[in-house]
Amino acid sequence: MTTTCIPIKNLSSDADSHRFPLDQWYVAGFSSELADKPIARTFLNRKVVLFRTGAGQVAALEDRCCHRSLPLSCGTVEGAGVRCGYHGLLYAPNGQCIEIPGQERIPSKARVKAYPVVEKNQIIWIWMARDEDAEPTRPAPDYPFHDDPRYKFGSGNYHYRSPWQLIHDNLLDLSHLGYVHLQTIGGDARLHMNAPMKVSSEGDRVKVVRLMPDSSPPPTYRAAWPFGEKCERWQEIEFDLTHLRIWTGAVEPGTDAIDDPDRGGFHMRGFHGITPETEETCHYFWSMSSTKHPDMPDNIDAVIQQTAFTFDEDRTIIEAQYRNMLAFGDKANWIDIHVDAGANRARRIVSELLRKQAAAEPADS
Amino acid sequence: MTTTCIPIKNLSSDADSHRFPLDQWYVAGFSSELADKPIARTFLNRKVVLFRTGAGQVAALEDRCCHRSLPLSCGTVEGAGVRCGYHGLLYAPNGQCIEIPGQERIPSKARVKAYPVVEKNQIIWIWMARDEDAEPTRPAPDYPFHDDPRYKFGSGNYHYRSPWQLIHDNLLDLSHLGYVHLQTIGGDARLHMNAPMKVSSEGDRVKVVRLMPDSSPPPTYRAAWPFGEKCERWQEIEFDLTHLRIWTGAVEPGTDAIDDPDRGGFHMRGFHGITPETEETCHYFWSMSSTKHPDMPDNIDAVIQQTAFTFDEDRTIIEAQYRNMLAFGDKANWIDIHVDAGANRARRIVSELLRKQAAAEPADS
């Protein structure tokens, strides 16, 4: 037994998953994470083991052997499924136990819950259903930039000790860059705060756009692209409930128009999958795709490295914010300022989904 | 003050000890542990200080000075007893305060609870009584193998973050060896799982026997004994509520009969004292006695070392199992398989003892 068992605690029951929007595709991880070992993760209060069978199929099961409750993530991956590390029960990707060593008959109850998963654009998506065993009602989201030859990407993930929506707030308002991220993508604080912010929404999506034509390139931009004194920056943020797409970048003055969707220049395309773990914690799966520059062959490595540093800074802030919210008792008396428009709209979308979900549930649940 | 104070927390009251079988001798430690310093341990929710007086007597007291509540285990051992490390009150092995520095009169209430203890076969046994101050109703168990010239032993102890009965489950079914302990005493998983298991019980004891004639010697056996290609293995497990005796070993084919109690060959005699600390934690005191081989003078050191490694593996599994039980909500829906017979019988014995104990208690307690 050489597998390291990953402890996850303080969970309650599947009922707790109803505190989050259900019937949704959430990000469970990246393809690159699933090699020869199972991974233990908790999504929406449900403990899940993720694994890739020897045959290459990605699967997600309830992380618990039905015999004596050992996490299946402490076991080993085989061609046909995952084998428990205590007494060797073998489970297929559909959750059925298909072997009990030393025993011929396999009880029909010897099975665990399976979750629908899809691997697409090097992202693993998991369907969290409202009604147990319900199949997905729509395909998993596309994110073509991971497979786009114009870009190269790197990825990472964080475990956050904060509710998922605090990360939405952070990402939907990039005016904090000038205070939190001065060493990487910051730039001039007042330029950020004073740039007009255009907020729009459609269905469960929110879009925030901000253009900053007369910017000084911040450190990450300089490290990755041969900018001169000035550049024209854009920030386009799309919130899509379980993930955000943030397209930022800059062109050199006098080249492409800053609001031309086909503009060239230096691009940072961020993918941000925010998946609740519990009411108080979440997973943050990020990737950053960036454009190559012929004169700066290693620029993408620098972008990834500085992105990771930047996201460390965000985590420090957001976790400190959450601890303080706990200490002072929720956010009842937050004072809004001008930059909060996009974040507040996203919060209303989540609230409305939860309201509808609760209304649709039977009275006794 | 150079003593290190050992923190123990999350205790409630003596009433909590009634969640475990009482009027029993539990293992409190090994003789070799009690040198010139007191030891703090909690047994069945009761905080105890163990010490050996300068005169050599082993004692166990409530771990709390009656003056200002400092653990007596933060104090020092003297000829006559243990002296508190704050204001110097001195306590005799019977719990009576026998000196208050600077004060002539010693109040009769200046005393703490004392527990009956016995040192026997290099094991320290503590009597946990149902009725406070009741004396033991039978002698402490024998374990002659610690003093048997045929054997040499080593010992150790673990603090487990799991209820004590999960260790019973583990030890009463050695079929997990082929999955958990491949690097030491494992052997072939299917051979273990397929070997017939004979389970018997008498009173509060359970015995599980399994013979595996056509075995390949696992790594620990090879390291300790000059086995050839094959050996004939036996496993004899005796559960005795507060401790288990596990006699495993192997003979070379064509020598002694595998079921002869006087067989020679390579022996591993394990002593396993499992003492609840709280509902969620326990102590695991183990020793391993092994036979010497003339051609392999250091074989016992190898056995002890590999035994410790093996028990580390068990702890990893059992603690992961318990965390998962907490996360998923108890074991209501465990699916039994063929190997569970011995463990389930031991669980019934504990349940029955607790049922009788509860029935015998006055209604208001």
Add this chain to the structure above:
Amino acid sequence: MTTTCIPIKNLSSDADSHRFPLDQWYVAGFSSELADKPIARTFLNRKVVLFRTGAGQVAALEDRCCHRSLPLSCGTVEGAGVRCGYHGLLYAPNGQCIEIPGQERIPSKARVKAYPVVEKNQIIWIWMARDEDAEPTRPAPDYPFHDDPRYKFGSGNYHYRSPWQLIHDNLLDLSHLGYVHLQTIGGDARLHMNAPMKVSSEGDRVKVVRLMPDSSPPPTYRAAWPFGEKCERWQEIEFDLTHLRIWTGAVEPGTDAIDDPDRGGFHMRGFHGITPETEETCHYFWSMSSTKHPDMPDNIDAVIQQTAFTFDEDRTIIEAQYRNMLAFGDKANWIDIHVDAGANRARRIVSELLRKQAAAEPADS
């Protein structure tokens, strides 16, 4: 963002501060602690950020930006106040937000609570009022010895995992020196325990005096002063609710009278500000002022170093004591001994203040 955010948790509400005596000056820190960074501390269950503006003014605010709850202690100090590290809101020492970057209008509600603070004798005092926003009704205490040319002092502070009154108990009875502090200021245990202790009180103050004429100088005394075989020691302890002044020392036999307030010799003047953090934790701000000796120029460094070591020993004891009190369930059955007179009197003063305070409060709070 290079500031390290200090987590403080498990707080509830301002109502919880009523479990401590209010309308009092508590110690918040020492002048030397407030340089160019804000400090996060919790006093009486209230989270506070302490800072010194660029203009030199010391201020104490509720440690929470009114916008999105980030601790202000994660921000930066400027000439006019403290700036939040998330979106840049700037707060004046009176708690008013005086700048919201990118927004002209500042809502009147954009403010946080400010606490009265006074910097005096290199100590920062904070007024904890019963009625929110009430001004101090008396000046902060004096402690002239920090500014007295006869003395040199060093200071430090501890975070204690124990209620504040356990430190009062410890300091009001120095008979523990012979058991806990043998390596520094201990001396002979029995001499300490047998010396007569004179306890007096007046209003909310308690004074404990103990004279030990025929003492052997303990290690710290020898390290700091050229004592011979014997010395004449005194201990004068003054308890003043939020802080204690402890004046200990010794004269050489045949010089000044041991009870002459103008005696010379070796002095240790301890200042001990004990400020509750929560019901279970507290701050302990200490300084030690000592007399210089012409032949031992570095003696004060030795005194400070050994004082810190001594206070480490106290913390070990007191935190172990408190953990044990939690385990065994409060102090209902403490047995008093002769040395407890001073400490018990201080406990009665605190109880009486809390009783009056509760009686004066409206029924619904």
